[in-house]
Amino acid sequence: METAFGREAEAATDVGQAIYVSVELSQSTWLVTSFAPATDTKMSRKGLPVGEVGQLLSLIANLRSKVHSKTGLWFPVIIIQEAGLDGFWIHRVLVDEGLESHVVDATSIAVPRKARRAKTDRIDGEILIRALMAFKRGEPRTCAMVRVPSHDEEDRRRLLRERKALVVERLAHANRIEGLLFAQGISDYRPLNRDRRSRLEDLRTGDGRSLPPFLKAQISRELDRLELVIEQIKAIEAERDELLACQRKEVNSAVSMLENVRGIGPEFASLLWTEGFYRHFDNRRQIAAYAGLAPTPWQSGSVDRDQGVSKAGNPRLRTTMIQVAWLWLRHQPESALSGWFRQRAASSGSAQRKKIVVALARKLLVALWKYVTAGIVIDGARLKNA
Template sequence: MATLGAGDYNPLLQNRRRRLAELRTGLGEPLPPHAHGKIERLLARLELVLSQIAELERERDAVAESKAPDRAGRMIQQLTSLRGIGVQSATVLVREAFVRGFANGKALGAYAGLASTPYSSGGIDREQGIGKAGNRRLRTVMVELAWLWQRYQPSTAHAAWFRKRVGATGRRIRKVMVVALARKLLIALWRFVSDGVVPEGAVMKPAA
């Protein structure tokens, strides 16, 4: 499009086919046939992907609304009952982690790549930060949830812990500490779906 001088086109809009026919090059002429054909083929691939995504989302939402869910489905429904957790985040947490067996919270944190990595050499002992060798999808969702948790669950013990730790510090410290919060929150949510232990101070969504 850029090489043809044709702009103002968004292939994600519903009118993508009609808009394509209306496009003109920088010289005010219709798109060349070979370019038009290539874009049509790209749109066909895009529409296939969009339809597959929509189907997956329908299946995901059906699990959250099922009246007779399996074990994973029950966990997803349990997580979505907490304010601040949506069906997509709950699905990733359950499918990527909670259906697996973990000996303890430390093992779960390591699996997510949220475990600390201490360094010890001679008389030097220090933290190297967070190890990122674990499940990237799970880690990404948990960091996002940690930010959301402070907004939707401000009265919880975890949110209070974060506020106390960061205080009036800068953005860098907040980014470091939110990962620590993500690890704590991951373990708390795991215990919630495994043992029914509600995170301290957590608020549930109103019953539909």
């Protein structure tokens, strides 16, 4: 197959017949570290200006040419970079050019555990190269490669993420207004009510005076920002409902199946799909680890204790599942999972109940994953159309 980097590379018989490249990304420079085991004994490094992907491709082409001049073979180029602020656009450019590219979760790479660990871009680039070579050798638990979402999958997540940010902003404006009024002895004003403008005109301070003019003007401007956020939330929810309507037309679509479960509305159904269930998982441990709900044991000799959940996965999916778990106890009291919770929490305090809810969230996540992928209805769960 012909690519931008010449003819298709000859099949490598071992890991040594390849060129390994790591790209350490930052906001000032890109540090490119390369290593070809067949011809080199040391790793080479070169700095590039930020965003100059054309220079990166030229550098990779020069590396292949140099190795070809020494060996007479066109070795494949394997590239690795850390997941970070740059997103996945560099990875997609490299893949479009016919290169093998990987995006790694930086927290999954083993590093020295010294009290003061040296860290530079040069050291990080070498660590990425070694992790990539170990990964290609098939060594288990070397590192965790990120599953890069498609353009559509990545774009669909923006609606719900933007809505969540706007909800936080809406709450901040409302709390700020209530705080300003509470300092004047007014505690019964609700900025989120529809009569917020008319009530503002009739407010009186705790000592019977009307609102000071500058305070009233400040609150009015806060209401302007609050109403803008409310309108944007409504617009996003309309787009979300339109997207869900299109997905409901598909027979047995995952979003429709989730929305059919009592206690799960359109917001949670679409969020569970876009943040988790659109991916492929081989088993329940993988999906629990992706959500950061997998337990973290600490075992050494006679010491055996649990450190709680890892919190190393998708934070949006994790917080959503904990919210769904609380709602599950209210809307699905006859399910087996609710019975399991009541049995465990019967003799526990409030602090212990919160830990049990996290365990329930993990069990519920696995059960919903089986329901979406294999159609296995949760034991005792009630469906809306049943």
